[in-house]
Amino acid sequence: MEIAPQVFENTTNNIAGLEAAQPANAVGNNSLGQDSFLRLMTTQLKFQDPFDPLDNQAMVAQLAQFSSVAGISEMNQSLTDIASMLGNNRLSDAKEWIGHTVLVPGTFAVANKDGVYAGEFELNQASDNLSIDLLNETGEIVMFAELGRQDAGPVEFSFDSKNANGEPQDLGRLRVRVNGGSISDLATWVPVASVQTSQADEPPILVTPIGNVLPSEALRIG
CATH class of the missing domain: 2.60.40.4070 (Immunoglobulin-like)
Structure with missing residues (x-):
């Protein structure tokens, strides 16, 4: 019995297609929020190479890194607010x-x-x-x-x-x-x-x- 070979999409072409779909003058806000990070992670999973899928540990590490960066950003904002309060109300x-x-x-x-x-x-x-x-x-x-x-x-x-x-x-x-x-x-x-x-x-x-x-x-x- 002859088994028909499976055909997988070329991830390189798909990514190139995504890039081509972006307007030439597209600009971002230079920030990566939680929603943007999750969309990026979902897209990465969708277009991963089936012969070389993403490593679970690598994904967990990325999530941990994002959580750490987000926490530091929130902490910096809190410290900024406290410093501003102390600067204006130094009794x-x-x-x-x-x-x-x-x-x-x-x-x-x-x-x-x-x-x-x-x-x-x-x-x-x-x-x-x-x-x-x-x-x-x-x-x-x-x-x-x-x-x-x-x-x-x-x-x-x-x-x-x-x-x-x-x-x-x-x-x-x-x-x-x-x-x-x-x-x-x-x-x-x-x-x-x-x-x-x-x-x-x-x-x-x-x-x-x-x-x-x-x-x-x-x-x-x-």
Whole structure:
């Protein structure tokens, strides 16, 4: 009895046919997800050489390798999320600011532990008679300074509130008023009293006598 020879398809031609079916301008997303991997594995099984089938151990090794890579990718994403959260909400670092002063934009100044009110601003153009007043809540001038002739540029100021005995006084929150010139970027030094945590991955909040301040709003720390 004559047995008709079996005819097997040429895997090389089939693969070539698959390649030819792809558009010339086909592009991928340079990533291999779980679905793509399973489709690739199924196609590999479909077009395997029947005289040299895929080794079971090799297939298991490929699956294990894919699972390992997928796990590492997920772990990296988790670590990235944690690092981002810690970077935005570093409460331990912010606590180190307690007892220090920060330079923040604003018109109100507060005395530091030595009783000094200080700040700075940008003088937009030269002035022949520049002066600075510090006013209390009722608008009364508590302290003032005559600076006279000043060139355009940055100007720093400070007021010592010590009494006749040399003891520092806390006169409360005082409003800064500059007379005799056009200014911008007024900022004052204020002490950090405490630190509050914020919601989710938001940065911590610095609590000062003039209100809450974000660390990113501080121009400098003293």
